[in-house]
Amino acid sequence: MTTDAGLGTDKNQKPEVDFEKAHAEAVANEAVSPISKSVSEALFARLSKIRPRTATLHITKDIEIASAACNVDEVLRLAKRLEQTKHDEKAQTDQLLEISKEFSFEELIAAYPKEVISLAHELALLAINASEEALAKSKKRDRSTTRKKGNQQVYVISKDGKSIECTMNKGRPANPGVDRPFYEFLGFKVSDDGKSLSPDSYKDANGQTTTSISRKWIILELLKGNSEWISMGYTISEKTTTPEAEPA
Structure with missing residues (x-):
């Protein structure tokens, strides 16, 4: 494959799009429909929830409950468990980072075809529901405006x-x-x-x-x-x- 001398980059490679910047500009653009922005917000919120499973939050919550009950023995037991869990989760994160260096993002998600298809259907349904909800609110505002105009004194x-x-x-x-x-x-x-x-x-x-x-x-x-x-x-x-x- 032909590459630029000294750079090692593919001449045919398209420049990467800064989607974070493009998304922010679209949200700030007054010409973009409020309905489109509502759907965008719903999809972004759903995908932003994807996080590695963690048990530390649950253990921390249990420690708070034990502390409120002045159960020192339970607090100490949970503290040891929390320390071990944090160690295990760090090891898991490091392992995932190593895997990500070996495989591309597309290759990694291709290993979960069933989950990816399920997520695609979920997002498609979310887009429909968010659109319908935004449209209903828009129609409600329009009816309210129409009523106000209809009641204007003649x-x-x-x-x-x-x-x-x-x-x-x-x-x-x-x-x-x-x-x-x-x-x-x-x-x-x-x-x-x-x-x-x-x-x-x-x-x-x-x-x-x-x-x-x-x-x-x-x-x-x-x-x-x-x-x-x-x-x-x-x-x-x-x-x-x-x-x-x-x-x-």
Whole structure:
């Protein structure tokens, strides 16, 4: 096999991927779906639990129980057992390290075909269950958001026998063009590109000139009884609505 001179490396060998770094970057990436992150967390947690069998933890727990009971003889007996167990486990770990130097990871796990297949099925099932759980939580949040939107107060603004129904916009106001019918009903002119209004200001309930123009602020001004809007013949009232029943 051809190798680089002086390096002893295979020219065709692909560079190793730093999966720990790649995983951390994916988890931190806002573009990655929360569902994908939930599945990733479940799989990582399961594989991270794989550890060599150890009896020292059980013996330590027994020592704590014996100490609490002031059973000195049992504590001494368990202490000797703990020392021997630690010695045996170290010898076993050293043996496993020597084996790992002789065989590759793939060769080692190939010696346990039944266990590997069982683990593969377990992880596949875990991925399905974690996905379904995350999807259920996502749908629950969506239903909650829908209910909140459905229960949002609707207002009716009227003038000269005509009226328009509207709600207070939440968050950053959209471009005027999105609410063209609303603004035109209130006497504004929306630019052709939908980005500006004319006039670009009005008198608020305190008689001050304001450029804060949005559905929310106009509705609030009408609710305050802004004399400028009232003088133009506008009135506002809350629309009585019956909340829709939740689907079974």
